[in-house]
Amino acid sequence: MLTVRAPATSANLGSGFDVFGVALERPADVVRLSKADRTTIDVTGAGSQFIPEDPEKNTVGAVAEALEAPAHIEIDKGVRPASGLGSSAASAAAAAVGLNELYDRGYTREELVPIAAKGEAVVSGDAHDDNVAPSIMGGFTIATASGVRQVDASIPLVACLPDIVVSTRDARRVVPENARVDQLVETVGNAATLTTGMHRDDPGLVGEGMHDTVVTPARAKLIDGYESVREAALDAGATGVTISGAGPTVIAACEDADQRAIASAMLDTFGDRGIDARAYQTRIGRGAKVF
Numbered sequence: 001m002l003t004v005r006a007p008a009t010s011a012n013l014g015s016g017f018d019v020f021g022v023a024l025e026r027p028a029d030v031v032r033l034s035k036a037d038r039t040t041i042d043v044t045g046a047g048s049q050f051i052p053e054d055p056e057k058n059t060v061g062a063v064a065e066a067l068e069a070p071a072h073i074e075i076d077k078g079v080r081p082a083s084g085l086g087s088s089a090a091s092a093a094a095a096a097v098g099l100n101e102l103y104d105r106g107y108t109r110e111e112l113v114p115i116a117a118k119g120e121a122v123v124s125g126d127a128h129d130d131n132v133a134p135s136i137m138g139g140f141t142i143a144t145a146s147g148v149r150q151v152d153a154s155i156p157l158v159a160c161l162p163d164i165v166v167s168t169r170d171a172r173r174v175v176p177e178n179a180r181v182d183q184l185v186e187t188v189g190n191a192a193t194l195t196t197g198m199h200r201d202d203p204g205l206v207g208e209g210m211h212d213t214v215v216t217p218a219r220a221k222l223i224d225g226y227e228s229v230r231e232a233a234l235d236a237g238a239t240g241v242t243i244s245g246a247g248p249t250v251i252a253a254c255e256d257a258d259q260r261a262i263a264s265a266m267l268d269t270f271g272d273r274g275i276d277a278r279a280y281q282t283r284i285g286r287g288a289k290v291f
């Protein structure tokens, strides 16, 4: 038996659609794995009633198949599914790291990213790396066709998860197929600014780089109250606000001292619209850990 804790993640960060991602210190999935003749899965915890235990439909099943590593896998969900916090990815990351060790496959953390992404493909139809990469490697990650670059950062964040369901599959359907050259120029500038902020651990630059005029406006329509929540967070001191992954979580970058006020402002604004929510006062953290 081997236990792995894999963190929630926030992908895109506005200007880095399908490329950027960060690991969060919390919440996380805890996955226990033991060798078996065939893969079986038990799921408990947050939203487990909505998560299939069929290995063909659960992200960890695809990972076990890719690694040719059948196992009994117990998933204790700390990351609610369809949250925009990489719920499916956290389980896939934990399974990739754990089965790699259990079967002594010898893959590096970076080599495990595309293997874990095969789990994401089961769920959203696309094997996007931008959640599994930070959940496996930690910190801030830049996932491209040529591999993953990783930066250790510890930017304070507030992730506000409303009691709304937005599936990645649905959110990918509203992404525009084209963008103008001026939007391309603005996005590159914001992405470069955000990356510089991560290297300098500068919440101001990271927040500035989270601005996005291409994907975020299209997805904002799926989150009741998004614009009001974003404004309230900025008024409370957030340096930048955007949709976390495919949503509905709304994520803010900030200074430590402003976290509590930002969390309250976001919760109150959703509450004014009759929407229950919870806010994680967290920060960028480390990747999957084997116990």
Ligand SMILES: Nc1ncnc2c1ncn2[C@@H]1O[C@H](COP(=O)(O)OP(=O)(O)OP(=O)(O)O)[C@@H](O)[C@H]1O
Pocket: 009, 011, 050, 051, 052, 057, 058, 059, 060, 075, 080, 081, 082, 083, 084, 085, 086, 087, 088, 089, 091, 092, 123, 124, 131, 166, 167, 168, 169, 244, 245, 246, 247
């Ligand atoms: N191990 C798993 N953990 C969570 N969800 C899973 C898992 N395996 C399969 N799923 C399915 O994946 C879907 C949740 O994935 P989805 O990508 O929509 O949400 P998310 O991963 O929380 O969000 P995002 O990818 O935007 O961060 C649910 O429909 C769930 O049934």
Ligand SMILES: N[C@@H](CCO)C(=O)O
Pocket: 011, 012, 017, 018, 019, 084, 086, 128, 130, 131, 168, 171, 172, 244, 245, 246
């Ligand atoms: N980049 C993906 C992340 C999903 O968590 C999307 O936004 O669809």
